Amino acid sequence: MExxxxxIVEAPGEEVGAEVYMRVISDVLSDxxxxxxxxxxxxxxxxxxxxxxxxxxxxxxxxxxxxxxxADLEIGDYGKHQVLIKLNKEAYIPQLLEKLWERYGRxxxxxxxxxxxxxxxxxxxxxxxxxxxxxxxxxxxxxxxxIVDAMLRxxxxxxxxxxxxxxxxxxxxxxxxxxxxxxxxxRAQTMLGTLLGGVSSNA
Amino acid sequence: xxxxxxxxxxxxKHNLLVELVEDLGGYILQKNIMQTEIVMIMLVxxxxxxxxxDMTKKLLGELTRAPLSGAxxxxxxxxxxxxxxxxxxxxxxxxLRRKGAKTNMIGLSRGVGSRICQINAYERDLINxxxxxxxxxxxxxxCITESKPxxxxxxxxxxxxxxxxxxxxxxxxxxEVYVSMLGRVAHRMxxxxxxxxxxxxxxxxxxxxxxxxxxxxKDQQSVMPPRVKKExxxxxxxxxxxxxxxxxxxxxxxxxxxxxxxxxREKIGEVxxxxxxxxxxxxxxxxxxxxxxxxxxxxxxxxTGYVI
Numbered sequence: 001m002e003x004x005x006x007x008i009v010e011a012p013g014e015e016v017g018a019e020v021y022m023r024v025i026s027d028v029l030s031d032x033x034x035x036x037x038x039x040x041x042x043x044x045x046x047x048x049x050x051x052x053x054x055x056x057x058x059x060x061x062x063x064x065x066x067x068x069x070x071a072d073l074e075i076g077d078y079g080k081h082q083v084l085i086k087l088n089k090e091a092y093i094p095q096l097l098e099k100l101w102e103r104y105g106r107x108x109x110x111x112x113x114x115x116x117x118x119x120x121x122x123x124x125x126x127x128x129x130x131x132x133x134x135x136x137x138x139x140x141x142x143x144x145x146x147i148v149d150a151m152l153r154x155x156x157x158x159x160x161x162x163x164x165x166x167x168x169x170x171x172x173x174x175x176x177x178x179x180x181x182x183x184x185x186x187r188a189q190t191m192l193g194t195l196l197g198g199v200s201s202n203a
Numbered sequence: 204x205x206x207x208x209x210x211x212x213x214x215x216k217h218n219l220l221v222e223l224v225e226d227l228g229g230y231i232l233q234k235n236i237m238q239t240e241i242v243m244i245m246l247v248x249x250x251x252x253x254x255x256x257d258m259t260k261k262l263l264g265e266l267t268r269a270p271l272s273g274a275x276x277x278x279x280x281x282x283x284x285x286x287x288x289x290x291x292x293x294x295x296x297x298x299l300r301r302k303g304a305k306t307n308m309i310g311l312s313r314g315v316g317s318r319i320c321q322i323n324a325y326e327r328d329l330i331n332x333x334x335x336x337x338x339x340x341x342x343x344x345x346c347i348t349e350s351k352p353x354x355x356x357x358x359x360x361x362x363x364x365x366x367x368x369x370x371x372x373x374x375x376x377x378x379e380v381y382v383s384m385l386g387r388v389a390h391r392m393x394x395x396x397x398x399x400x401x402x403x404x405x406x407x408x409x410x411x412x413x414x415x416x417x418x419x420x421k422d423q424q425s426v427m428p429p430r431v432k433k434e435x436x437x438x439x440x441x442x443x444x445x446x447x448x449x450x451x452x453x454x455x456x457x458x459x460x461x462x463x464x465x466x467x468r469e470k471i472g473e474v475x476x477x478x479x480x481x482x483x484x485x486x487x488x489x490x491x492x493x494x495x496x497x498x499x500x501x502x503x504x505x506x507t508g509y510v511i
């Protein structure tokens with residue numbers, strides 16, 4: 001069924017243009033490794049206006065990495081106000097140190113052994129729990145940056161007036177050379193509505 | 204009549220071929236050595252081609268016609284952003300180069316958009332220094348036929364346009380020819396139909412060059428550009444120190460010498476021929492818009508009264 005296709009480009013009177021644009025979108029998404037992040041794409045282009053509308057659904061549920069995912073946390077020895085972070089993976093150390101420095105100050109963080117970080121804090125009992133839930137690497141944020149990059153590559157270069165909405169669920173872009181008209185925004189919302197409706201009925 | 208040919212083969216003993224071509228009265232235009240391989244673009248007198256063919260066979264090389272040799276072509280993109288580069292434009296430029304042309308890629312500063320695109324005087328003059336301009340446009344017919352032709356304003360050389368949609372070859376105003384199937388893409392051109400489309404561009408450019416050569420032939424040039432190239436190489440030693448690719452680039456109407464205009468203008472003008480003439484007598488020497496290089500436009504016989 002046509003509605004199930006991943007990328008659909010609609011361009012009245014420009015069938016070849018629509019087909020080639022579909023390939024451009026698919027190339028850009030695969031170049032930026034967004035193929036699995038973007039679920040469905042609907043595009044409407046009218047070069048006579050000129051307007052470019054892009055609506056896409058995102059896959060939800062890309063997990064962020066918490067500290068507890070790659071480290072064991074303990075409180076320090078008796079009498080010491082410390083939290084010990086024993087790392088099982090070294091990959092996230094730079095991000096983790098940034099976050100710890102920000103929260104506790106550089107002077108309170110000791111990282112003498114490769115897999116052990118000591119945090120000096122008076123509230124060590126509470127901080128153990130807070131730390132274990134700390135988000136170290138936010139995949140979603142990085143992916144959002146990539147999506148914006150992809151959008152800027154896909155939209156025709158001259159279309160520098162833009163209106164956009166970006167949530168965890170969808171992306172909506174309207175671009176033109178002229179001021180954005182309300183009817184284009186409405187059209188984008190309708191396209192988004194259809195897309196969202198289609199997904200919820202499938203679920 | 205000289206025929207542009209391309210030789211591809213090993214470096215070993217290639218000097219025999221160079222000597223043969225020069226003895227026959229031909230010219231070596233370009234010589235690229237890549238480790239043990241060599242590619243040479245040369246002009247060979249038509250009646251002696253069989254001698255060059257025999258030599259090529261002996262050297263186990265390959266000889267093909269290079270119809271675009273001796274021409275400088277501008278490949279024009281609306282901008283240099285990733286919307287237009289690198290894939291399609293570079294692939295087309297590469298295809299033209301393989302057939303012997305010298306290409307320059309030109310990205311416009313404000314060529315984007317349908318209503319807002321424009322070209323400035325500097326870009327226009329720069330493009331006009333070439334023999335042909337190949338404009339690479341996008342995917343929408345309306346854009347190509349209605350908006351983008353604004354970028355042709357003031358261009359006096361023949362224009363070839365490429366784009367994705369099907370439009371008649373003469374469907375773009377002020378362009379000589381339009382070639383379809385080459386729109387905006389974000390991948391290297393590898394598929395069969397894409398390669399065919401690029402071959403079509405090369406063929407169309409070749410046709411236009413043939414017509415231009417015919418036109419020039421009707422009122423012969425006072426001296427052939429390759430001969431001027433050889434004389435400059437012999438008489439202006441500084442040209443050997445130029446690091447740019449092709450220090451002397453041939454154009455249909457003359458040459459581009461990659462030396463500073465202010466410093467070398469007079470020296471180039473003083474280049475002399477055995478017939479007793481100087482280059483400034485039979486050519487206009489002017490400043491190029493590209494890096495202050497020197498442009499030599501050879502005058503036709505109707506203007507000077509003789510051919511050497």
